[in-house]
Amino acid sequence: MREFVDEIANQFFARIECDGSSFDEKNLVLELRSVLPAYSEVIINPKVEKRIVIMVTKEYHCLGDALIRNYFNTLNANVCCVIGNYDTLRELTKKYEVPFYHVSHENKTKLVFEEELKTIINEYEPDYIVLAKFMRILSPEFVSHYEGKLINIHHSFLPAFIGASPYRKAFERGVKLIGATAHYVTNDLDEGPIIVQQTIPVNHTFTVSDMVISGKEIEKSVLNKAMQLVFQDRVFRSGNKTIIFE
Amino acid sequence: MREFVDEIANQFFARIECDGSSFDEKNLVLELRSVLPAYSEVIINPKVEKRIVIMVTKEYHCLGDALIRNYFNTLNANVCCVIGNYDTLRELTKKYEVPFYHVSHENKTKLVFEEELKTIINEYEPDYIVLAKFMRILSPEFVSHYEGKLINIHHSFLPAFIGASPYRKAFERGVKLIGATAHYVTNDLDEGPIIVQQTIPVNHTFTVSDMVISGKEIEKSVLNKAMQLVFQDRVFRSGNKTIIFE
């Protein structure tokens, strides 16, 4: 059992993990409701395996890691399909017998592009949509539509280097560490609730391209960690922050 | 021996550590000069123990650590004096028989304040001036005057949370790590060449004040590491970056 009182939001969070067979779910809900305030949210017995859609652009490292885990059933989720705005990662995805959809963003409005994405996504009714290095900015409408379901990996230790080309900016600033951030997507670009962050050291010998290579490792690790936490129902949102019962 | 070619600045850096007694310093300089381009800078046999002045405000953790190391001769430097814009750390400093000067910034112009600082500093002819949680912004004139000699510890993993109250900002952003940055001071606030950076994990249970407490540990560690590197002549500046031959 883990509890947390968010004194600023004036909210109470608790997560209880039970074990055993003689467990009457309905009575438990009734009993909890009888002691908790009317406005409380009670989530009982969530499904063990989430359904997810992964969206990508051209980089393989996060997708590859997720596909292998999915194949060996260690992702705590079922990858329903992969959508790419380029066709680059089709072959990798097909190796694991996961459907791949190429939805180009070119020669169409963002509205049309996102309608095409939504048609595919909705067909699979996913619990979460994971942006595994999906390099297009999504519209407020799209983000609102999937409120709370969108998880992104950003290639910097936010709030440093918000926006495009964070490794180039990191190189130019001469930082001695680089990092990655997994966060829920909101309509403030790169400003959503942070789930996981990590950094690794770099030094003066690193070119931008060396930073990109090192960064990929930490992006992969951070996104995987965030997926594990979210899919095990350990992450709660409180305003623009996350409570994580690890 | 360590070398580095900065291809962007088009500069070559080398650091050679020699051992032994039959070592003719003058001949070595002559020989090096004869093969190196005329514009090269050659630094030979720097003095082992630097002279430093430490400037503080009210927080004790960085100063305390430096004073103990100074007392046991493990700082690679000699702390000539401590200057505080408050009198708070006088007692701590006096325990180690190091002169302490209280130079208040109150009821005077920045110009006057800094002239008072300079009078004291110049008396000691320090190699470096270490801002160990000195919480006043120095004027461009002051910074230029001590160009390349000013080392600061900033309480965030720059460029995140530039300016005041970084821990409050970090708390409000809901980051999952906090950090500290030691850097040379330039006239762009918190934008000088970075020497050392580290981060440590935090979580949702951390209040601003918990972050401050955890942050102090890493500030202390980062500033100490930076001082070790600088005082052992391992840090070279190239534009707004540092080359560190560790």
Next chain:
Amino acid sequence: MREFVDEIANQFFARIECDGSSFDEKNLVLELRSVLPAYSEVIINPKVEKRIVIMVTKEYHCLGDALIRNYFNTLNANVCCVIGNYDTLRELTKKYEVPFYHVSHENKTKLVFEEELKTIINEYEPDYIVLAKFMRILSPEFVSHYEGKLINIHHSFLPAFIGASPYRKAFERGVKLIGATAHYVTNDLDEGPIIVQQTIPVNHTFTVSDMVISGKEIEKSVLNKAMQLVFQDRVFRSGNKTIIFE
């Protein structure tokens, strides 16, 4: 609130932190006793500031850090006195107006040596005795006498390099990281319940002496972290392990 079920020891642990003024301690104990099994241990409202005795040999880094924190009231403990089996750290200790006792282990039996230690320790009735680089092995009698009160810092990432000269052994083995371990002392040398462990990277350029210098930093950090946890009543022992409600 934090809870943990140790399924191997078949034990349940809980720690509850309350806030507020209208808090009747006696009733709370009675109510808890009425619902808990008879064999349960209930610790209520422990005193906020522990009393500690620090034992040292010649190395200053852990002691210096603790004395400064003690002086600025950030140790969550009150350092009653320091005992050294050498006189080396007397001057440092005296700076902070803390009593220092030199109890040499030379020219006497371990029994006599430890009786002298006990006489001094008992006078102060400490809650904990912190071995801050105390380099003598204590007898089973001594350890039993202060069962659960002795905290030690060991200069390796246990169980690697048990016993003497861990840095030399680490150097000879060519490890790429070194570490430190804070643990409760039991009668199995370096085998007591571990409280905190950390490692830091080293490389082929490190001599034994460089490892010692780097190691001191992590020893200081690990011992301090362990003291914070223990003095805030966050550490529970379960067999030869610790449950830590951080």
Next chain:
Amino acid sequence: MREFVDEIANQFFARIECDGSSFDEKNLVLELRSVLPAYSEVIINPKVEKRIVIMVTKEYHCLGDALIRNYFNTLNANVCCVIGNYDTLRELTKKYEVPFYHVSHENKTKLVFEEELKTIINEYEPDYIVLAKFMRILSPEFVSHYEGKLINIHHSFLPAFIGASPYRKAFERGVKLIGATAHYVTNDLDEGPIIVQQTIPVNHTFTVSDMVISGKEIEKSVLNKAMQLVFQDRVFRSGNKTIIFE
């Protein structure tokens, strides 16, 4: 350029990376030979892409990561084939069109088993043989035969928990961190020269199985890092240690 003087082995190591087209390899060797002692070893212009054979048992995580990198040409090596003493990882390997050989160790002597391995390995003339969670102990004859070419990933921060079941041992000891070690294989079990080591924190809530899961992440990361370093010719052996010019 990187240099290192191993004062104990009384040896000098240097690694120079050159760039440019007008580069006469033969003259360079001649010139170097003319100034270096006769017993020096000079390695010039090693081939960029190594040939490797990967040996596995049942665990997929290290192999999967290497196969994906191999597929996207970011391994700095070419995976010639995979040999498993179980058939478990055949399907994964075949997805990437890499030959997979199942060589069971059952119902035969170690001598016969290893002759079968050698027959396959030798066919591919690999530069390195990577034991990516290969859980059989190889004979001194086998190890000698591939002297300096065998890289292993061990699932503990050696020298802690040498031998079998390191995670169970770590759990029983109650350590607060677990780790992984990549090393060259020698005939002293788990005692070969260490290339890369990392640790990650664990706590009292980790079961053995949780440690195994967390450990896999770090095993994957450590083995990958070691392969990058070795395949880029950055690792030199000096006795039972490694010099790494990173």
